[in-house]
Amino acid sequence: MEGAAALLRWYVDNGVDEAIGEEPIDRFALPPPQPVAAVPAAVPVTKAPIPLRPPPVPATPPPPRAPIPLESPQLVEDARALAESCKTLAELEAAIRGFDSCALKRTAKNTVFADGDPQAPVMIVGEAPGADEDRLGKPFVGVSGQLMDRMMAAIGLTRDGGFYITNILFWRPPGNRTPTLAEQAMCLAFVRRHIELVRPKILVLAGATAAKSVLDTVEGITRLRGKWTVHRLADGTEIPTLPTFHPAYVLRTPASKRLSWHDMLAIDRKLKELG
Numbered sequence: 001m002e003g004a005a006a007l008l009r010w011y012v013d014n015g016v017d018e019a020i021g022e023e024p025i026d027r028f029a030l031p032p033p034q035p036v037a038a039v040p041a042a043v044p045v046t047k048a049p050i051p052l053r054p055p056p057v058p059a060t061p062p063p064p065r066a067p068i069p070l071e072s073p074q075l076v077e078d079a080r081a082l083a084e085s086c087k088t089l090a091e092l093e094a095a096i097r098g099f100d101s102c103a104l105k106r107t108a109k110n111t112v113f114a115d116g117d118p119q120a121p122v123m124i125v126g127e128a129p130g131a132d133e134d135r136l137g138k139p140f141v142g143v144s145g146q147l148m149d150r151m152m153a154a155i156g157l158t159r160d161g162g163f164y165i166t167n168i169l170f171w172r173p174p175g176n177r178t179p180t181l182a183e184q185a186m187c188l189a190f191v192r193r194h195i196e197l198v199r200p201k202i203l204v205l206a207g208a209t210a211a212k213s214v215l216d217t218v219e220g221i222t223r224l225r226g227k228w229t230v231h232r233l234a235d236g237t238e239i240p241t242l243p244t245f246h247p248a249y250v251l252r253t254p255a256s257k258r259l260s261w262h263d264m265l266a267i268d269r270k271l272k273e274l275g
């Protein structure tokens with residue numbers, strides 16, 4: 001009893017001085033306590049590294065610019081304006097070599113500008129550089145060019161003072177594909193200026209493509225060839241112009257040789273007429 005009294009005193013001394021209930025509770029007989037909802041683990045706080053210098057302020061991006069489609073009339077206009085701004089052949093050649101808007105240029109090895117003498121009485125305009133011309137950067141140096149040289153030599157004209165030669169296109173179309181209308185129009189802007197700056201006595205259009213583009217007609221070469229017409233320059237000057245077969249066609253079609261020879265004789269007569 002003494003022990004129990006001493007224990008009671010010890011409780012009182014420690015503040016346990018009030019009974020909770022009249023009846024004792026057997027807590028082992030109680031149902032197990034409900035699990036308490038898990039408390040989320042505290043997210044470890046990681047310290048952001050202190051930047052050595054403040055992040056750069058992003059520059060204001062330029063407003064998006066729609067790419068100009070390669071077929072855009074704007075590019076044709078650009079070619080026209082550029083061609084018209086050229087006052088000499090050297091300027092025109094530099095402008096064409098620097099002109100990057102024609103897709104043909106991207107696949108070509110060389111820009112094929114012209115060959116022969118720009119002071120010569122005859123200017124010949126052909127179609128497009130082939131593989132040989134693309135490789136060497138000069139027009140009409142392959143087999144059809146050799147035939148052209150022989151035909152012209154037969155009437156006493158050579159590249160050395162007798163004729164000047166160029167093409168409707170300055171770049172070889174990849175796989176010799178047909179150039180698009182915009183590609184043709186861009187090149188034609190330069191070709192027109194080319195003719196204006198050379199001002200030949202006689203213009204010869206070799207093949208259907210050259211004849212149709214320069215004369216702006218849908219008429220076929222069989223109808224056009226051998227008939228003199230005029231190419232009018234911006235200042236009104238009229239250049240006597242003769243469409244003729246392309247030498248590549250003459251090579252493939254022996255029957256066309258006689259007509260081609262007639263055309264050569266017609267050029268010779270016209271030169272004599274013009275003095």
Ligand code: URA
Pocket residue numbers: 126127128129130133138139140141142144145167248
């Ligand atoms: N055919 C052309 O029309 N031009 C050339 O330069 C070569 C072949």
